Amino acid sequence: MTLPPLAQYLPILDWGRRYDRGQFTGDMVAAVIVTIMLIPQSLAYALLAGMPPEAGIYASIAPIVLYAIFGTSRALAVGPVAVVSLMTAAAVGNIAESGTAGYVTAALTLAFLSGAMLLALGLFRLGFLANFLSHPVIAGFITASGILIAASQLRHILGIEAEGHTLVEILASLWAHLGEVNFITVLLGVTATGFLFWVRGGLKPLLKRMGLGPRMADIGAKMGPVLAIVGTTLAVWAFDLGEKGVAIVGEVPQSLPPLTLPSFSPDLLSQLFIPALLISIIGFVESISVAQTLAAKKRQRIDPDQELIGLGSANLGAAFTGGFPVTGGFSRSVVNFDAGAETPAAGAFTAVGLGLAALFLTPLIFFLPKATLAATIIVAVLSLVDFSILKRAWAFSHADFAAVSVTILLTLIFGVEAGVSAGVITSILVHLYKTSRPHMAVVGRVPGTEHFRNVLRHEVETQPHVLSLRVDESLYFPNARYLEDQLSRHAADKPELTDVVLMFPAVNEIDLSALESLEAINTRLKDADIRLHLSEVKGPVMDRLQRSHFLDELTGQVFLSQHEAVCALAKQVPGAEETAARREG
Amino acid sequence: MTLPPLAQYLPILDWGRRYDRGQFTGDMVAAVIVTIMLIPQSLAYALLAGMPPEAGIYASIAPIVLYAIFGTSRALAVGPVAVVSLMTAAAVGNIAESGTAGYVTAALTLAFLSGAMLLALGLFRLGFLANFLSHPVIAGFITASGILIAASQLRHILGIEAEGHTLVEILASLWAHLGEVNFITVLLGVTATGFLFWVRGGLKPLLKRMGLGPRMADIGAKMGPVLAIVGTTLAVWAFDLGEKGVAIVGEVPQSLPPLTLPSFSPDLLSQLFIPALLISIIGFVESISVAQTLAAKKRQRIDPDQELIGLGSANLGAAFTGGFPVTGGFSRSVVNFDAGAETPAAGAFTAVGLGLAALFLTPLIFFLPKATLAATIIVAVLSLVDFSILKRAWAFSHADFAAVSVTILLTLIFGVEAGVSAGVITSILVHLYKTSRPHMAVVGRVPGTEHFRNVLRHEVETQPHVLSLRVDESLYFPNARYLEDQLSRHAADKPELTDVVLMFPAVNEIDLSALESLEAINTRLKDADIRLHLSEVKGPVMDRLQRSHFLDELTGQVFLSQHEAVCALAKQVPGAEETAARREG
Known part of the structure; x- marks a missing residue:
């Protein structure tokens, strides 16, 4: 199957011409389900990235549409994801205070730089560079990031101020503020966390017993966060908990994504260059592996270089519409696929759904407690933490074990950028060493x-x-x-x-x-x-x-x-x- | 042949135990010849590195002795060389003005850092890292450096002030000062240059006709710079040309190498880190290829990791005795070998010779014109310039051609550090690209x-x-x-x-x-x-x-x-x- 040159760069020309009613129905159903799932997720990842809540929704609208035009995966759902949001918070947190205009501009600029880099890598067919992030390094990095993310969200569960981008900083800061714990927040947060853990394990069997098919039970279980949000928001509203010190989301503008401009200050661009590169590579690697897994199920084809172009456009879109760095997310893509998405049009419909939410639903989340968002983040990322990679690597080869341990340790001790850089450098050095002594x-x-x-x-x-x-x-x-x-x-x-x-x-x-x-x-x-x-x-x-x-x-x-x-x-x-x-x- | 552990790190224990009278005679003869050759060369490279003249001699004393203890080559002569001196001038010139105490301290610190890096690479057996400087990149870099060096010395021939570390800067600066040309300096400089070019081509056949064997004729021809120095110094003294605007070396302290301390300021160390790394790698690669070529002639063995230790010690020695970065030089090592050096003791004897020169001969070079030193540098480095590598690479593979062209162009346009970094990065990227798409x-x-x-x-x-x-x-x-x-x-x-x-x-x-x-x-x-x-x-x-x-x-x-x-x-x-x-x- 060779495509004409234009269709190669615009996959939409390929599937768009053959779009039919059956595909439309599948895409619509998937879009409704994904939209409901994405609203809490987008708000939560905005919180994680240190951005205002609406930025999470904005970051899911234009990027989804642009990916639908330029991307090759039929099911990939693009938007904010946990690890990239954490990396955004780490990179931008070095430059500006969260909550300031400078912070938002720096995040837009980071998305712009990352988009430009991904686009350039795609146009020059340099996707192979991502190969130098080896599997064990990625596994180690994601595990360590999961721990960092969960630790960073504890402050919202405890209702205290705390900061830091490394495990030590975060824990020290939590300890220092421990006297200021708000017990109503803790009650809400712990309940939400417990409920969400139960949803993971218990809701699916319950839904099955209630007669749902296994796929729909799976999707239903993914809606758990919506229930947690509705429940805790109602509780805050009913008992006026906002007045009792529970941190709530508050006023969120009712608006479609605004037109925004990243900064082109050479100083800021050079400060963000390395973080943008790392975010691009990590985001690309995460996204392509999701895309390939889903494509294989229908024998569809993913073109890695074209994926770079798709993700690059998505990030450029985020930069100009009030978002922050995005990539293809695992859980949302799986839900999209399982819910029956047939073409990237499902993404476009999701974007419409999120646009409506941004216009009409934001007043409803005024009383949403931040603790609930933190609970959804913690439950989501703890599933990423998997130390078994250490055991696997040790059994398989000591060189791989060294790369994983270095990555995990440096990520926890020195933060995400140091961790992933050290992982890449260790892999390449070990590789060069092996290559330089052939048998x-x-x-x-x-x-x-x-x-x-x-x-x-x-x-x-x-x-x-x-x-x-x-x-x-x-x-x-x-x-x-x-x-x-x-x-x-x-x-x-x-x-x-x-x-x-x-x-x-x-x-x-x-x-x-x-x-x-x-x-x-x-x-x-x-x-x-x-x-x-x-x-x-x-x-x-x-x-x-x-x-x-x-x-x-x-x-x-x-x-x-x-x-x-x-x-x-x-x-x-x-x-x-x-x-x-x-x-x- | 397996050595006991200590002898592995101290090769002197191996050859020192078996030292005999025959070897002593060979070493002494070689030391006398090399000492005579090294005096003008050391002064010239000090000028090139922007250091006071005596620093060139100091940089040849302690390093030679330390290399004799730790190095594995029997014939390698360590000291200042053209390319490393140019890189020193470029790195230190960014930090301090030549002629100031800060400049000398920065050069000592550069030698210290480079020595520490070489030592660390050797102890951790990381010599393989130097492999990533490919042959074509080195060839391109040396050719471009030769042009830069020759251009930078033109100011001494013309008797004007000029500066810059890239070809454009140098030429622009020369052009701007062209009105200030000193014609007596030009006469001296051009005569010296012409004489030295004649020495290269014409002296050896003349010496042969006079009955010298081919090897001695070769060595005799290498003494040409000494004749040029004696002749022009006498001319300056006789006609009082110093008063007529000819720049002379002037007062040089009569002293053995002083004890000096590099700076340990974290700022300076971090500024010099990358230049020191590049100097270390370039110096190591240049040195090891000379060492291996000479060792092969006598079926001797060079241990690359131990060479790193030898060169590292030599540079640490330079840092603490008033020198600047050094490495194994091609022409001096060949003269040493051809003159019959049998063991590294020849180097130690050379060090004694240079020590005597530093104590007693420095008043004799008061009237030595800088133009003569510049002439010896120009004639020496123009033999390094060899654009045929471009033709060879083009014929052989376009990937190699790309690496060479990038290196030559970037070295000329942006200077030595940018050039060699770009060369290394291009080689590694091309390598990674090839590796990532196996057949x-x-x-x-x-x-x-x-x-x-x-x-x-x-x-x-x-x-x-x-x-x-x-x-x-x-x-x-x-x-x-x-x-x-x-x-x-x-x-x-x-x-x-x-x-x-x-x-x-x-x-x-x-x-x-x-x-x-x-x-x-x-x-x-x-x-x-x-x-x-x-x-x-x-x-x-x-x-x-x-x-x-x-x-x-x-x-x-x-x-x-x-x-x-x-x-x-x-x-x-x-x-x-x-x-x-x-x-x-």
Whole structure:
């Protein structure tokens, strides 16, 4: 299936042309369900990001529509998500005080920068960069973020002021304000949290017993937060708890998303550059894995580079309509999919629903206690916390374990940016380290055959004046110098050496650095009166070598097979031929 | 040859125990020759680095001795070199004015930081990091640096003030001061430059005709700068040219290297951190390639990690004895080697020679014109300029060409730090990009055999319900997601697909990210009613997989060979078996 170029960048042209009534019905039903679910979630994530509550709803409207136009997933629902909201609070909290105009502008600017970066990565097809965030690092980061988020929301449950972006800061700040606890808030918060935990575990079986199908029971259980919100809002209103010190959401403007402008101050842009990059990458990775999981169920196709364009447009949309950084969310996308969304039009209908809510429903949440929103956040993020990744990684490989532990520890101790940066850097360093020491084996002939095997693992024949080294990796700059080191070591250790044969059956590629290393090896061995030969060179590598002068300068020959090489280099005098057979392990 | 642990870190314990009279004679002769050559060179590089002249001599004394103790090369001569001196001038010039105490302190601090980094890299065996500076990037960087250095010295030849750390800045500054040219300085400078160019080309044949052996003629020609210095100093003294506006070296303290302290101000350390890192890596790479080239001629061995320790100690030495960053120099090491240096003791004797020079000879250079030093620098660095790397890279691979061009252009336009950083980043990005898209091939059976080949290159049999994908690379996080993308694409494009077989004959390793990708692939294919099988899995990879639950969850089987897989999965009804043979290219 090849698309015409425009449709490739505008997937809407593909599904839009074939849109029919059946799809419309599915999309409408899904949109209604997702809208009801998204209202509390949007308010809660705005609270988490330190933004005014309406910003959460605004951040779910334009981005959803833009993703519907440019994104490739049929079911992905874009909007504020927990981890990205936490990262927004951490980044913007360094620059301005929550609740100020500067804070909102910085959040818009962060969304703008992140959108521009995602768009650029998509247009230049650089999505592969996200690969360098390894699975264990992401798992560790999300677990640690979940803990940070839950800790940061405790203040709303306790009804006290507290701040901080690291676990230590948050806990110290909570401790310092512990005397100011508001017990009515605690009662509301703990009840809401308990109810929501029960909803997770108990509501679904209850709904099933009441006769709902398993899918609808699942969706019904996801509506729990709406019940908690309605219940606690009514309680605050009925008993006038706002007057008794319970923090409530208060006045929220009744308006469609406003037109807003991010700041283009170079200072602010440079301060937000690294956070925006990290948010973009984390958001993209989270989103694409949700999109691929859902697409697979219907054998649909996700184009990672186009996804970057979709998410980039969504964030740009958020920047110009009063939002903050967004990405594809897991739970909302699953609800959307399960509720029967057929096309991205479901997202557009959701946007209409949220727009109506922003216009007409905001007076109803005046009495909504912040503790309830905090409870929905805590219950949602605690499901992200999963330390079993440590056990899995330990069992599987210590390198992976190191990357996870570093990520978890640094996220908790130094905050999200330090944590995810350290995770990426650790992964890349471990990767570079492995790449820079490719497997190489000194080989000898299996007696009576034309096969050559590692001298350390097999009983094979070698000759003291010939060194046969099999290179089990393509040669390029990260490992070129290692080859030089290995050969100079062998040359220094074996005074009787006169011929070196490099076996290249596994070398798929040679770059200019490796070519220059081979030239240096050739010259140095020549200075030491050792000839250099090659054997079993693949066609494309031979083509490459012929584009340089290397083959003219080579002191030895290029043999088609290692057997041919060893026969040609065998000492003519039979007495001089020696069999050195070793066996280890 | 395995060394006891202490001797591994102190190579002097190895060669020192076996030191004999023959080696002593060779070392002494080499030391005398190198000392004579180093005096003008040290003064010149101090000028280039913006330091007082004596600092160049100091920077060659303690570092040489420390390298002799800790380094592994028998012939490497450590001291100020052109490229590192230029980088020092660029880094320190951003912080203080040349000629001030702050400038000297910053240079000492730079040497200290660079020494500490090299030492740390060596102790933690992180020398592999230097591999990520690819050969073409280094070649491009050195060529561009040579041009920058030559341009920066023109002011001394013209006798005017000029400054700047990029080609444009330097040329603009020269142009602005062109009215102030001192013609006597120009006469001296141009004569010295012409003489030194003649020395390069003409002195060696002349010495040979006079009966010297080729090696001694070579060494004699390297003494040319001493003649130029003596001649122009005498001219200045005789005709009192200092009074006529010729800039001279002037008073130089008569002293052994003083004890100095770098600054430990956190501000200064953080400003110099990145420059120190770049200087360390560039210096290490330059030094190790000289060391390996010379060691090969005598089948000696260089340990890269121990070299880091040697160079780190040398730079720490420079920091505490009035020097500036140093590394192993090419021309001085070659002279040392050719003059017959047998052990690092030659370096220690050179240090004694330079100490005597610092104590007794400095009054003799009072009248030395700076133009002569500039001439020696220009003639030395122009031999580094070699644009043929562009042609070589273009012919060999466009990726390498891109890395070289970026490095040369950015070094000239934005200076040394931007140039070398851009080069490293470009190399790593190109590498990551290549790594993240490993070669994979859909394969089919060569008719009548048990061999499987790429369907795009060979006429082979496939079945529409079975996809056989051969993975030609180890699976780890940079490419794990690519495999997911490829499989979701195939699953989306082939509605009749029921079985996928991943062939792993070339997969040497699987990390946790790849395992989780395989699990995701397994789950997603299951959702799409496609079974996942593996074939030709290597022993170590199988061991890894057995440490996880993947094999329990796998929807299909693990086949020993691809042939076995295809036979087992063939549709039983003969009519359903279809032969789809394709041939392209």
